[in-house]
Amino acid sequence: MLDDPSLDEEARRRTTRLIVCSGKIYYDIVGHEARKEAEGVAVARLEQLYPFPVAAYDELLSRYPNITELVWTQEEPQNMGAWRAIRHRLEEGLPAEVELRYVGRPWRASPSEGYPTAHLVEQNRIVREALGAY
Numbered sequence: 001m002l003d004d005p006s007l008d009e010e011a012r013r014r015t016t017r018l019i020v021c022s023g024k025i026y027y028d029i030v031g032h033e034a035r036k037e038a039e040g041v042a043v044a045r046l047e048q049l050y051p052f053p054v055a056a057y058d059e060l061l062s063r064y065p066n067i068t069e070l071v072w073t074q075e076e077p078q079n080m081g082a083w084r085a086i087r088h089r090l091e092e093g094l095p096a097e098v099e100l101r102y103v104g105r106p107w108r109a110s111p112s113e114g115y116p117t118a119h120l121v122e123q124n125r126i127v128r129e130a131l132g133a134y
Contacts, residue, residue: 001056003063004042006030015064016040019130020090021073022049022082028123029073034133041131049082052089061093069099073130075123077108103130 007015017040019029026045029035035043044060046053061067072090074081083102091100104126113119128134 001053001060002045007042012063014040015042016068018064018067019043019071019073020046022046025073025075028127032127034128034131038131057093067098069101071101071103071130074104077105079107080111
């Protein structure tokens with residue numbers, strides 16, 4: 001688990017939404033124009049899916065005592081990618097009052113959008129929804 005390097009201790013205490021993702025989507029999120037306006041949002045990376053880094057995940061959560069939601073974000077459809085394999089791990093470490101949400105493409109038979117422009121539009125929607133910038 002790699003914590004958000006742009007936040008100090010005070011900013012972590014003000015964080016209410018923790019985005020956890022893996023892979024290229026991380027760079028799409030932190031490089032998006034809406035990231036600058038997203039207050040109370042931290043972005044962490046999960047670099048090892050298996051075995052799941054339980055201790056590192058627990059340590060990450062302990063740095064954010066005031067989160068109300070943890071958002072798993074991926075660019076793959078919901079029935080593909082890491083979500084189905086690690087959802088139970090993400091739930092296990094969460095306090096009861098913290099909501100776990102999925103943000104990504106809906107269930108699909110194919111991982112592809114079919115057209116590059118459609119992919120970019122959908123990618124933008126995913127990133128904006130993860131950041132809370134609807």
